[in-house]
Amino acid sequence: MSKLILASGSKVRATLLAGAGLDFSVRDSGVDEDAVKRLFRGPVDEAGTDALALELAMAKAAAVSHGEHDAFVIGADQILSCEDMRFDKPRDMDEARANLLKFRGRTHILHSGVVLARAGMVLWSFSDRARLTMRDFSDGFLDTYLARLGEKVKTSVGCYQLEGPGIQLFEKIEGDYFTILGLPLLPLLAELRRQGVALA
Structure with missing residues (x-):
C-alpha cells in the first residue's frame, strides 16, 4: 500500500480516518490560512464558500505533498457561513458567546472540502455542505x-461538537454526519480505494 498522510492537525479528522481502519501519519501543513482567505477572490455566497474551503484544503495538501513525493496526502478544511457571513474558530470565550448568539434561531451552513494530492498535484477534490x-x-x-464546555468551545468553528452537549443547541440538522465533522469520509474512502491506497 502507498503511504498516506493527513495534512491536518485536527484530532477529529484523525479519529475518523483511524476509525475507518486506515494506516496513515499526520503532518502539519504550516499553511497560513488567514493569508489564503485574504487572497481568495471568490464571491461570498454558498458556491464561493465551497470554493474557499477547497482552496484551503488544496493549499494544505499541496504544501505537505511537495516534500513527500511518494505519498498520497489528504487535505481538508471547513468553513461556517451564516447569512452571507463567514466565521472562523472563536479566539476567546467572548467571541464564542457572540457567535452563538448570532447563530441562535438561525440556519448556518458548514462547507467541508477535501482533496487528495501527490507530488504537489491535486488528484481529486470534493466539497459538501x-x-x-x-x-x-x-x-x-x-x-x-x-460554563460546562469552557475552552473546548474554541476548538470548532461553530462552538460545538455534535457528539457532546452541543447537540442540545439544535432543532434541525440536514446533511452528512461526516461532512459536519469536517471530513466527507465516504467519497474520500471511495477515492482512496480507486487509487489503490485502501483495499477495494
Whole structure:
C-alpha cells in the first residue's frame, strides 16, 4: 500500500480516518490560512464558500505533498457561513458567546472540502455542505453551556461538537454526519480505494 498522510492537525479528522481502519501519519501543513482567505477572490455566497474551503484544503495538501513525493496526502478544511457571513474558530470565550448568539434561531451552513494530492498535484477534490438550524435557546442555557464546555468551545468553528452537549443547541440538522465533522469520509474512502491506497 502507498503511504498516506493527513495534512491536518485536527484530532477529529484523525479519529475518523483511524476509525475507518486506515494506516496513515499526520503532518502539519504550516499553511497560513488567514493569508489564503485574504487572497481568495471568490464571491461570498454558498458556491464561493465551497470554493474557499477547497482552496484551503488544496493549499494544505499541496504544501505537505511537495516534500513527500511518494505519498498520497489528504487535505481538508471547513468553513461556517451564516447569512452571507463567514466565521472562523472563536479566539476567546467572548467571541464564542457572540457567535452563538448570532447563530441562535438561525440556519448556518458548514462547507467541508477535501482533496487528495501527490507530488504537489491535486488528484481529486470534493466539497459538501450541511445545514444546521439552532433552536432559540435561552440566555440561561447559553450561560450553562459555555460554563460546562469552557475552552473546548474554541476548538470548532461553530462552538460545538455534535457528539457532546452541543447537540442540545439544535432543532434541525440536514446533511452528512461526516461532512459536519469536517471530513466527507465516504467519497474520500471511495477515492482512496480507486487509487489503490485502501483495499477495494
